[in-house]
Amino acid sequence: xxxxxxxxxxxxxxxxxxxxxxxxxxxxxxxxxxxxxxxxxxxxxxxxxxxxxxxxxxxxxxxxxxxxxxxxxxxxxxxxxxxxxxxxxxxxxxxxxxxxxxxxxxxxxxxxxxxxxxxxxxxxxxxxxxxxxxxxxxxxxxxxxxxxxxxxxxxxxxxxxxxxxxxxxxxxxx
Amino acid sequence: xxxxxxxxxxxxxxxxxxxxxxxxxxxxxxxxxxxxxxxxxxxxxxxxxxxxxxxxxxxxxxxxxxxxxxxxxxxxxxxxxxxxxxxxxxxxxxxxxxxxxx
Numbered sequence: 001x002x003x004x005x006x007x008x009x010x011x012x013x014x015x016x017x018x019x020x021x022x023x024x025x026x027x028x029x030x031x032x033x034x035x036x037x038x039x040x041x042x043x044x045x046x047x048x049x050x051x052x053x054x055x056x057x058x059x060x061x062x063x064x065x066x067x068x069x070x071x072x073x074x075x076x077x078x079x080x081x082x083x084x085x086x087x088x089x090x091x092x093x094x095x096x097x098x099x100x101x102x103x104x105x106x107x108x109x110x111x112x113x114x115x116x117x118x119x120x121x122x123x124x125x126x127x128x129x130x131x132x133x134x135x136x137x138x139x140x141x142x143x144x145x146x147x148x149x150x151x152x153x154x155x156x157x158x159x160x161x162x163x164x165x166x167x168x169x170x171x172x173x174x
Numbered sequence: 175x176x177x178x179x180x181x182x183x184x185x186x187x188x189x190x191x192x193x194x195x196x197x198x199x200x201x202x203x204x205x206x207x208x209x210x211x212x213x214x215x216x217x218x219x220x221x222x223x224x225x226x227x228x229x230x231x232x233x234x235x236x237x238x239x240x241x242x243x244x245x246x247x248x249x250x251x252x253x254x255x256x257x258x259x260x261x262x263x264x265x266x267x268x269x270x271x272x273x274x275x276x
């Protein structure tokens with residue numbers, strides 16, 4: 001019973017937060033909905049034995065990324081309300097077509113497998129705890145090359161952000 | 175006694191991905207579209223961790239770290255682009271953006 005409770009409550013909060021993200025009008029409310037989704041996902045990660053990932057989720061996503069979002073919202077101010085006028089011809093038709101195709105594919109996969117997605121691969125008996133110890137010993141031995149490439153990606157992204165946000169006009173006036 | 179199985183988590187991930195995709199399609203504000211991308215990336219992370227638990231391996235959780243770093247880098251560059259767009263046209267609506275045409 002506790003297991004179902006620990007799944008259902010965070011799952012409901014995840015869906016609620018996601019709906020707030022796509023339907024709220026004020027960008028600050030949207031980002032708060034995203035915080036709700038990310039925190040509830042962290043709870044779900046803990047129930048899936050991924051404790052270290054849950055902690056990183058709280059620190060990086062709910063902490064750093066959301067702070068960045070809020071900074072930008074405060075910087076550019078709350079935008080004008082969106083107009084629902086069609087700017088590109090046939091936009092609504094294309095969007096509804098794509099949505100129907102996506103929903104169709106997902107429902108087909110769900111129904112054709114009879115709601116049993118782990119039919120062919122039975123779950124393992126033991127449970128694996130995602131501790132920092134285990135993650136580090138795998139990440140820094142087998143996965144060391146992707147790890148180094150990721151560091152290059154981060155440096156490039158930081159440089160690009162500085163180059164984009166740097167205002168050359170105000171620099172010349174000084 | 176109903177048991178919480180892998181299917182439940184996968185269904186939650188599918189629903190979350192669909193909500194993110196729908197938001198990506200119906201909203202026009204570039205900031206909100208970015209948040210919808212975050213939703214979709216998080217549903218993929220949930221799938222990875224569910225698979226990690228299901229198969230009893232740690233690789234799923236390692237992949238989550240890489241997705242997380244790529245997401246952070248993407249947010250940094252994307253928000254810088256949004257800020258520079260906003261300086262030009264004082265709106266973050268993607269429909270008004272015609273200048274990036276070749």
